[in-house]
Amino acid sequence: MSLSDADIATILLTLRLATTVTILLLIMATPLAWWLARTQSWFKGPISAIVALPLVLPPTVLGFYLLLAMGPNGAIGQFTQALGLGTLPFTFWGLVVASMVYSLPFVVQPIQNAIEAIGNRPIEAAATLGAGPIDRFFTVVLPLAKPGFMTATILGFAHTVGEFGIVLMIGGSIPSETRVVSVQIYDHVEALEYAQAHVLSGVMIGFSFLVLLALYTFQRKRKAVGMTYGR
Amino acid sequence: MVVKTGSLKVIQARFQLSYAKQAKAHFNLDLDIEIPGQGVTAIFGASGSGKTSLLRCIAGLEKSTSGCLSVNGELWQDTSVFVPTHKRSLGYVFQEASLFEHLTAMGNLRYAIKRNNQTAKPELLEQVISVMGIESILSQYPQQLSGGERQRVAIARSLLSQPKLLLMDEPLASLDNTRKHEILPYLERLRSSFNIPILYVSHAVDEIVRLADHAVIMQQGKVIAQGGVTELFSRTDLPLGVSNEVGAILDCKVVEKDEQWHLMRVAFEGGELWLPNVENKQNTTQRVRVLASDVSLTLSAHSDSSILNVLSGEIVDIINDQNPAMTLVRLKVGSSYLLARLTHKSLQKLGLVTGQNIWIQIKSAAIVR
Numbered sequence: 001m002s003l004s005d006a007d008i009a010t011i012l013l014t015l016r017l018a019t020t021v022t023i024l025l026l027i028m029a030t031p032l033a034w035w036l037a038r039t040q041s042w043f044k045g046p047i048s049a050i051v052a053l054p055l056v057l058p059p060t061v062l063g064f065y066l067l068l069a070m071g072p073n074g075a076i077g078q079f080t081q082a083l084g085l086g087t088l089p090f091t092f093w094g095l096v097v098a099s100m101v102y103s104l105p106f107v108v109q110p111i112q113n114a115i116e117a118i119g120n121r122p123i124e125a126a127a128t129l130g131a132g133p134i135d136r137f138f139t140v141v142l143p144l145a146k147p148g149f150m151t152a153t154i155l156g157f158a159h160t161v162g163e164f165g166i167v168l169m170i171g172g173s174i175p176s177e178t179r180v181v182s183v184q185i186y187d188h189v190e191a192l193e194y195a196q197a198h199v200l201s202g203v204m205i206g207f208s209f210l211v212l213l214a215l216y217t218f219q220r221k222r223k224a225v226g227m228t229y230g231r
Numbered sequence: 232m233v234v235k236t237g238s239l240k241v242i243q244a245r246f247q248l249s250y251a252k253q254a255k256a257h258f259n260l261d262l263d264i265e266i267p268g269q270g271v272t273a274i275f276g277a278s279g280s281g282k283t284s285l286l287r288c289i290a291g292l293e294k295s296t297s298g299c300l301s302v303n304g305e306l307w308q309d310t311s312v313f314v315p316t317h318k319r320s321l322g323y324v325f326q327e328a329s330l331f332e333h334l335t336a337m338g339n340l341r342y343a344i345k346r347n348n349q350t351a352k353p354e355l356l357e358q359v360i361s362v363m364g365i366e367s368i369l370s371q372y373p374q375q376l377s378g379g380e381r382q383r384v385a386i387a388r389s390l391l392s393q394p395k396l397l398l399m400d401e402p403l404a405s406l407d408n409t410r411k412h413e414i415l416p417y418l419e420r421l422r423s424s425f426n427i428p429i430l431y432v433s434h435a436v437d438e439i440v441r442l443a444d445h446a447v448i449m450q451q452g453k454v455i456a457q458g459g460v461t462e463l464f465s466r467t468d469l470p471l472g473v474s475n476e477v478g479a480i481l482d483c484k485v486v487e488k489d490e491q492w493h494l495m496r497v498a499f500e501g502g503e504l505w506l507p508n509v510e511n512k513q514n515t516t517q518r519v520r521v522l523a524s525d526v527s528l529t530l531s532a533h534s535d536s537s538i539l540n541v542l543s544g545e546i547v548d549i550i551n552d553q554n555p556a557m558t559l560v561r562l563k564v565g566s567s568y569l570l571a572r573l574t575h576k577s578l579q580k581l582g583l584v585t586g587q588n589i590w591i592q593i594k595s596a597a598i599v600r
Contacts, residue, residue: 121329124292127316128323129392130346135317139342143333 007200009176010184017092017180018160021099025107025156026149028100033111034141052105059102063169066098070170090172095180098170099160107156114148115141150218158211162204240268242302242396242428246288248295260284260295260452266445268303268396271422271429273439273460276449277470282432285449286398289430290323291316302396303428317346322389322427324399328381330373336384337369343391356391362424363387363417379410383417390425397429403438411438418442419600436471440464440480440520440599461518465568467550467561477559478522479569480599485515501565502542509598518600523559523572525594530581532590540593544569546585549578562591569593 003011036048054062069076070088076097077087088094118141126136142149164182171178173187181200188197248260260281266272274282287293289300291307291314300308302321307314330339344356360366363383373381382402389397402418403411415438422429422442433439439446440460447457448469456469464471465479481504483497488508495508497517504519532541547568548561558578560571569591573583583589 121325121327122331124316125323125325125329125331126342127292128290128321129343129388130317130348131342132315132317135346140331144331 003199003203004196006175007184007196010179010181010200011203013092013176013178014161014180014182017095017099018157020096021103021160022107022153022156024096025100025103026153029104029107029152030111033108034115034137036108037112037115051108054102055105059163059165060169062101063098063166066101066166066170070094070097089170090174090178092171092177095167095171095178098166099163102163102166103156103159106159107152110148110151110155111145112148114145114151117148118144147218151215154211154215154218158208162208240303242266242268242289242430243300244285244289245297245299246285246295247297248284248288248293258284258452260288262449262452262454264447264454264457266430266447266457267428269426269428270444271431271442273443273446274430274432274449275434275436275439275446275471277434279451280449281452282434282449283400284452286323286400286430286432289396290321290398291319292323305395320392320395322392322394322397324382324386324389324397324402326401326404328373328378328385330381330385330388332373335370335372336365336376339373339384339388340369340391343388347392349393355393358424359387359390362420363390377410378406379413382406382414386417386421390421390427394427397427399429399431401432401434403433403435415441436464436476437599440518442600461567465561465570467548467559467570476522477570477572478520478525479567481519481521481567481569481596483517483519485517499565499567501563501567504593504596505539506596506598517598519596520599521569521593521596523570525596526562526569526571527592527594528560528562528571528573528577528581528583529590529592533592536592538592538594540596542569542591542593544589544591546583546587546589549583549585562589564591 032051036044036051067089068074070080071077072081072087080086080088088097122140122144123136126140131139162182164186167178167180168183168186171180171183173179173183179187181204185197185200185204188194188200243265245263246260249258258279258281262281262285274285276282284293288295288298294313297310298308299310300306305320306312307319330336331342334342340356340360360369363386365380365383365387368376368380368384373384376384382405386402403414406414419442431439431442443460445458446460446463448455448463448471450470456463456466461480461482463469471477481499483499483504485495486498486503487496489495490508493508494505497504497506497519499519506517506519509517532543542564544562544564546560547563550559550561552559552572556574556576558573558575560573560578560583562569562571571591
């Protein structure tokens with residue numbers, strides 16, 4: 001039994017989704033993680049709690065509110081309609097937005113930990129040597145926090161591949177648009193196509209194992225700070 | 232304070248800073264000083280006296296609520312101006328080396344060179360590397376270096392941005408005694424090889440007397456005295472550390488060498504001393520430290536004593552020592568000062584009073600630089 005064309009399409013879609021989400025999250029989570037790592041503000045607690053909410057909430061709760069927000073009467077929906085983009089639910093970009101919310105803590109926290117571990121001193125030392133803020137970020141913070149960024153990338157990608165509930169609620173199951181691997185497996189099982197469900201599930205187990213193996217091997221090799229995440 | 236822009240060779244600093252240190256009570260830094268814009272100025276005081284805060288304010292790493300700072304005619308801060316740290320031409324050596332762990336020693340040096348916006352002389356890198364003695368460790372990463380080596384690389388790195396002011400925050404404090412003595416000669420070479428004004432924070436008297444020309448004494452966030460090192464360290468009214476380390480400092484000139492007895496005669500303002508000859512020292516000026524506990528007083532000049540150095544002087548002050556048995560006597564010899572640490576009993580036995588002329592016996596004196 002090999003993969004059908006439809007199965008391969010879902011795998012490609014899943015990879016496209018996870019890649020898009022990971023790239024966008026790295027760009028957005030880095031300033032947030034930077035702020036959380038260095039602020040003395042009173043807002044640090046509440047913001048940290050909000051970032052961590054997807055860790056504890058059922059995906060259906062997030063899915064429900066995102067569906068309302070992105071719908072024709074929701075705030076995001078009104079905004080996307082005003083831009084002439086229509087509404088996001090049951091589209092690829094709707095999935096991207098939902099996945100970003102869902103995977104946010106998995107990307108923010110490793111980066112935040114890594115930046116906190118660097119501390120103030122190397123940044124101050126760079127300033128006294130004439131490096132401006134942006135220079136300091138790219139030449140001191142980024143290289144020193146690299147293990148944290150690696151962890152964030154791996155976890156963000158893997159977690160997006162592994163989601164189901166929020167995808168089903170926001171995306172449904174539209175071939176080549178929102179039907180990702182986890183949804184395809186669900187459809188196979190519903191249709192009693194156990195053989196196909198086996199193959200896809202096997203692929204997922206293999207993929208997840210390899211990703212986690214890579215993560216922990218990498219963590220063991222570089223016993224660097226900010227790396228012991230995901231245990 | 233009016234900042235006289237264009238007034239060269241002087242650092243004018245006024246800072247007011249007040250913040251609650253984590254566990255401790257409220258801390259206030261409040262000072263207004265003028266420091267020579269050349270040579271080595273020591274900032275001396277007990278821990279918690281605000282030395283590091285002052286240095287961080289000068290570097291712009293700490294934003295004081297109200298402050299004014301000009302360095303050799305360049306305005307770095309006042310009510311409307313705050314030049315950010317990376318635009319101030321300064322070098323900063325932290326207590327811990329604070330090298331970039333992801334770069335080699337050479338990588339750390341290059342980091343400074345790249346960001347130095349002055350046209351650096353090509354021989355500067357070579358000179359800095361040789362003065363700091365780090366030729367053999369340039370390809371190593373900070374984790375592979377010893378504490379002393381790391382600190383030497385850090386000092387070299389700070390020099391390569393060609394700073395107009397070098398700030399050193401207890402650069403030896405994190406090192407053990409052996410390493411400390413390993414680095415002190417490099418700091419002396421740094422002082423004589425590069426013409427950069429240095430502010431050197433320390434609570435170690437022996438480092439200051441070896442390196443500094445000028446000193447600022449701090450206590451609880453305030454400056455309580457400042458002046459030449461020789462003058463300050465012969466004063467009895469300042470908290471200058473543990474009492475058995477108290478001693479006067481004399482800047483001397485070598486006037487005669489006695490090859491037969493391996494001695495040399497040095498002259499200071501007001502008198503002369505015989506000291507063991509130092510062969511390897513080229514310079515003819517020597518800084519000599521005379522510990523108060525090595526000085527004794529007699530009412531008449533003895534010729535039957537083994538003590539070689541006997542001077543005539545006047546008692547200018549007598550104060551109580553931290554130890555209830557002891558007193559500290561300040562003596563004037565010509566225009567220089569010496570300190571003697573005596574027991575209360577001897578003081579009474581000899582009937583010593585202020586203004587009295589006295590013979591001063593110096594048992595030993597150490598050449599500190």
